[in-house]
Amino acid sequence: MPVNIGLLGLGTVGGGTVNVLQRNADEITRRAGCEIVVTHASARNIQKQRICNTDTIQLSENPLEVVNNPDVAIIVELIGGDSLSKDLVLNAIANGKHIVTANKALIAKHGNEIFKAAQKQGVMVAFEAAVAGGIPIIKAIREGLAGNRIEWLAGIINGTGNFILTEMRDKGRDFSDVLAQAQRLGYAEADPTFDIEGIDAAHKLTILASIAFGIPLQFEKVFTEGITQITQEDVEFASELGYNIKHLGIARNTDKGVELRVHPTLIPKTQLLANVNGVMNAVLVQADAVGQTLYYGAGAGSEATASAVVADLLDVVRAMSADHKNRVPYLAFQSNALSDMPVLSASEMQTAYYLRMQVEDKVGVLSAISHILGHQEISIEALIQKEPKENETLVNLIIVTQKVLESNMLTALEEIEALSSIHGKVTYIRLEHL
Amino acid sequence: MPVNIGLLGLGTVGGGTVNVLQRNADEITRRAGCEIVVTHASARNIQKQRICNTDTIQLSENPLEVVNNPDVAIIVELIGGDSLSKDLVLNAIANGKHIVTANKALIAKHGNEIFKAAQKQGVMVAFEAAVAGGIPIIKAIREGLAGNRIEWLAGIINGTGNFILTEMRDKGRDFSDVLAQAQRLGYAEADPTFDIEGIDAAHKLTILASIAFGIPLQFEKVFTEGITQITQEDVEFASELGYNIKHLGIARNTDKGVELRVHPTLIPKTQLLANVNGVMNAVLVQADAVGQTLYYGAGAGSEATASAVVADLLDVVRAMSADHKNRVPYLAFQSNALSDMPVLSASEMQTAYYLRMQVEDKVGVLSAISHILGHQEISIEALIQKEPKENETLVNLIIVTQKVLESNMLTALEEIEALSSIHGKVTYIRLEHL
Incomplete structure (x- = not known):
């Protein structure tokens, strides 16, 4: 007997879902042992031209009609946002329907509440599409690595940001220039804030950290820094030192608690992750x-x-007949076994640093800087001092440090910036060897 | 209530399994919702020193005692080989026990028979560890990509072979030299045939192809070529042309049937797969x-x-209470829905080629070779002719072709080798752009 699906949203992902289910219907049935059919769907304007064929789908402009339809067993939420989508998902759960969603903001911000409601109703909520698109990363961590204690993960989990950084490196172009191109190509939204400020990556990191460590979703505690401050100059100096700059989401399980951070990061060029280019994603x-x-x-x-x-959908269809307690838990760990490990504040995080500053080209400067760093227990790993350009007395001084407590680094930076021979702010970018 | 596991074999993997289950017992219980405990195990000599603590395990030198023990729900087969292990697994299945195995030879050669018996008994057989060690590649293909029609896959699925090729490239060393080192380091067995002749990779490719395309296991139809013929010279010429040589397992779903082949392959250096080094594995x-x-x-x-x-083990424990028809099928597709697509013979396969030959340095040679290739519809993609060494009249001619039917290439090679200006055999290595 076919399983009936109700789809909320017929845009890019909704249309793609209909296309894949229709085109690969035979293979999917051979795998699942039953047909999986989209019978109902909602869209804001059902007259609109679609990328998929909707002839066999009952369309409605009211998503509640789909959510409340007794013929539908699974609701696929592809509306996005975290307001209307939340109401609809909670409504569907109350109706005893299973949920599949691609909505990272919804899960990262309201997942704890949604899973609680779902647990009560004994329904599944699946969200593989919410992180890293088509890469089965949720399944890999939640099930494939289930025998492990996960120590850390680091991911390129925003394609727009990675496209921008890749173009800056390969073509020597400026941030704003590449961003404009990304918008023309449709990679970046008209309002690119979520991508370039790291909010989208923070949503995804929140989810990955929960299933990796067995902690509740804590989006508000993710330290988030965007890529808007990355200059062509820093991309080049990083390269000279043997690093590529990537916008990473990093989650680390330490003795003191969990680090959750999204920020531009120098990583050695020899790393596979450093060679993940363009709009591609990868998680280590x-x-x-x-x-x-x-x-x-x-x-x-x-x-x-x-x-x-x-x-x-295949997972949910298979597990529909199983007892709820035997299904894979929402966040990989049993709901009553989540840990209350603290999430560390920014000042408690530890990482190495790339520093760039404009210094006067004279004796004693380097010694003063070294003294400040040493006093904060910061060791220097590498240092480049550039020749001054013609008619200039200021030179670029680049320092790579070893791993250091973030609060110590912030203190050192304040003291360095107060030196009379240092002009302007010190540029700092975190660095990880992975 | 704990689930009791019976382990056959307490060697490297068996010992590791005990260690991981014991060390991560808390995390595993938090994930599974119940304890998973090794209660019984067999080994050839139970007095032997082990890498794991066996204090709480009832040991026996007779594996049948474990297989027949009514207290054991799941048998983990880690003996290796495909004779005794097959008897034990079939015996355990007949006793209604679920099976977890790391044994690629067993699954590749006897999987069809084993799954038939298991299907009849309604028990699970899981074999993630049989391909690419810890990478959850079976799960990714079988479940994570279940909505897709899989077109092809290419994998570095033998660590020993990859270690040897990596060392040859990075250190300019000879095959036999590196093989001896690999044996000293414990990467290669005393009898390294399975690794260097591609048999181990062919076992794994057989399994990957079945779960990717939904075809029965057909190990005997895999075209298999080892790496023993790869010379330092070819590694260097390949590099000069922009390629790394990797020992790949390739499975391709074509209109005419399935290609299943294991052979040394030139791939562009820019590919992520080309940068998978040492003993690491990867599947694209x-x-x-x-x-x-x-x-x-x-x-x-x-x-x-x-x-x-x-x-x-976690997957099996979760699905133990489910109806057998709702479990993930052994080979990703329902047992009654496997396809009888033919496996192509070697002569029907299509790939590009790297050719190296010793030619006399005189007019007309190149034209004769071009003529033969052209007659077999083989296009030349790149060509390098080396300067003759001092006091030598023979030069190395290297040709990279475009994609061609293997049978055409074999005909062309025979004709080229018959030319009087060609000395010795033509070295040929397949080349893929992926």
Whole structure:
């Protein structure tokens, strides 16, 4: 007997989901053992031209009609945002329907509440498509690495940001220039804030950290820094030192608590992660038994995201008849076994640093800087002092430090900036060896 | 209530499995919702010193005692080989026990028979550890990409072979020299045939192809070529042309049937796969909806392999209470829905080629070779003719062709070798752009 799906949203991902389910219907049925059919869907304007064929789908402009339809067993939420989508999902759960969603903001911000409601109703909520598009990273961490204690993970989980940084490096172009191009190509939204300020990546990191460490979703505690301050100059100096700059989401399980941070990061060029270019995504996971594993693929796009949605549908269809307690838990760990490990504040985080500053080209400057760093227990790993340009007395001084407590670095930076031979602010970018 | 596990084999992987289950017992219980405990185990000599603590395990030198023990719900087979292990697994299945195994030879050669018996008994057989060690590649293809039609996959799935090729490239060393080192380091067995002749990779490719395309296991139809013929000279010429040589397992779904082949392959250096070095494994998958995804990690080792075994244990424990028809099928597709697509013979395969030959340095040679290639519809993509060494009249001629039918290439090679200006055999290595 076919399983009936109700789709909320018929845009890029919704249309892709319909296309994949229709085109691969045979293969999917051979895998699932039953047909999976979109029977109902809602869209804001059902007259609009679509990328998919909706002839066999009952369309409605009222999503509640889909959510309340007794013929529908699983609701696929592809509206986005975290207000209307939240109401609809909670409504569907109350109606005893299982949920599949690609909505990272919804899960990162309201997942705890949604899972609680779902647990009460004994329904599943699957969200593979919410992180890294078509890469089955949720499944890999939640099930594939289930025997491990996960130590840390680091991911390129925003394709727009990675496209911008890749173009800046490969073509020597400026941030704003590449951003404008990304918008023309449709990679970046008209309002690109979520991508370039790291909010989208923070949503995804929140989810990855929860399933990796077994902690509740805590989006508000993610330290988030965007890529808008990255200059062509820093990209070049980083390269000279053997690093690429990537916008990473990093979650680390330390003795003192969990680090959750999204920021531009220098990583050695020899790392696979440093060679993940353009709009591609990848997540590197360090776990105690398996060591490092890496997962790479398209982080966005109509059918890449639909691939994850359909995989979730197969999982949900298979587990529908199972007792709820035998299903894979929402956040990988049993709901009553989540840990209350603290999330560290920014000042408690530890990382190495790349520093660039404009200094007067005279004796004693380097010694003063070294003294300040030494006093904060910051060791220097590498240092480049550039020749002054013609008619200039200021030179670029670049320092790479070893791992240091963030609060010590902030103190040192304040003291360095107060030196009379230092002009302007010190540029600092975090650096990880992974 | 704890689930009791019976372990056959307490060597590298068996010991690792005990260690991981014991060390991560808390995390595993938090994930699974119940304890997973090794209560019984067999080993050839139970007095032997072990890498794991066996104090709480009832040991026996007779594996049948474990297989027949009514207290054991799941048998983990880690003996290796495909004779005794097959008997024990079939015996355990007949006793209604679920199976987890890391044994690629067993699954590749006897999987069809084993799954048939298991299907009849309604028990699970899980084998994530059989391919690419700790990388959850079986799960990714079988479940994570379940919405896709998989077009092809290409993998570095033998760590020993990859270690040898990496050392040859990076250190300019000879094959036999590096092999001896690999044996000293414990990467290669005393009899390294399975690794260097591609048999181990062919076992794994057989399994990957089945779950990717939904075809029965057909190990005997895999075209298999080892790396023993790769010379330092070819590694260097390949590099000069922009390629690394990797020992790949390739499975391709074509209109005419399935290509299954293991052979040394030139791939462009810019590919992520070309930068998977040392003993690491990686599998690149091309699927219609998601595009390319790549999975990277340790392909062998005590705890890396144990990671996959334990992940399988969690899956099996969760699905134990489910109706058999709702479980993930053994080979990703329902047992009654496997396809009878033919596996192509070697002569029907299509690939590009790297050719190296010793030619007399005189007019007309190149034209004769071009004529032969052209007659077989083989286009030349690149060509290097080396200067003759001092006091030598023979030069190395290297040709990279475009994609060609293997049978045409073999005809062309025969004709080229018959030319009087060509000395010796033509060295040929396949080349893929992926």
